[in-house]
Amino acid sequence: MDEKVNIVFLGPPGAGKGTQAAGISRRFAICHISTGNLFRQAVEAQTPLGRQVKAYMEAGALVPDELVIQLVKDHIQSKRCKRGFLLDGFPRTVSQAQGLEAILRQQGDCLRWVIYFDIQEEDLVQRLLHRRVCSNVSCQQTYNLRTFPPQQEGKCDRCHSPLIRRKDDNRESISTRFRDFEKKTQPLLDYYRKKGILVQIPANRPAKEVEERIVRLLENDNF
Ligand SMILES: [Zn+2]
Structure with a gap:
């Protein structure tokens, strides 16, 4: 594959984006950029941008679009992302989508696909009620008792720390987060649908199946 694979994952928290992102970025040797990590890294590296981000975070304010876009831009143009992101x-x-488009246009590039992890509210609730997270803060591997259970009950496969349930993984907060x-x-979905690059994937299927659909999409470039 010569052309860059530039893709976006969209979906509610808990729809399985993180799990898929890890596997797909490895498989296609593209960089995985999550905004959470982006902020954390910038703050840790103490770059001028990082210091600004930190100030907003400490004030409990939303990091403004221009700042996020600048951070994303620096990353996209780094060597790690030479095969795509x-x-x-x-x-x-x-407005962020337009910012991204402007960056890509400048470098003669474009987005290939926007993949939406489509899931019904009740399915998401069921899924998150079964979610368990490794209690070790430097690991934080997530499991699902139904679709991705640990090999040993209640223990993390990677570091053997106990698995816990997040406080906000209860029915009410899950529903509120989802509707929001x-x-x-x-x-945003309408925006990408009009551009003809939106692909919806049923996210409630087993992780393996979701992965296969994404791989097929990226390999054959059709759906
Ligand atoms: Zn762990």
Whole structure:
């Protein structure tokens, strides 16, 4: 594959984006950019941008679009991303999507696909109620008692620390998060649908099956 694989993962928290992002970025040798990591790395590296991000985070304020876009831009243009990138958690708004497009256009590049992890509210609730997270903060591997159970009950496969359930993984917060996400994301979905690059994937299928669909899409470039 000569052309770059530039893709975006969209979907509510808990739809399995993180798990798929790890596997897909490895398989296609593209860089995985999640905004959470982006902020953390910038803050740790103490770059001028990082210091600005830190100030916003400490004030409990949203990091402004221009700043996020600048961070994403620095990453996309780095060597690690020379074969393409997988964005996860960005863009969140149409204005961020336009910012991304402007960056890519400058370098004669474009987005290949925007993959939406489509899931019904009740399915997401069921899924998250079965989610367990490794209690070791430097590991944080996530499991699902139904679809991705640990090999040994209650223990992390990687580091053997006990698995816990997140406090906000209860029915009420899950539903609130989901509705909030749907409302905010609709304009973005419409935006990408009009551009003809939106692909919806049923996210409630087993992880293996979801992965195969994404791989097929990226390898054959059709759906
Ligand atoms: Zn662990």
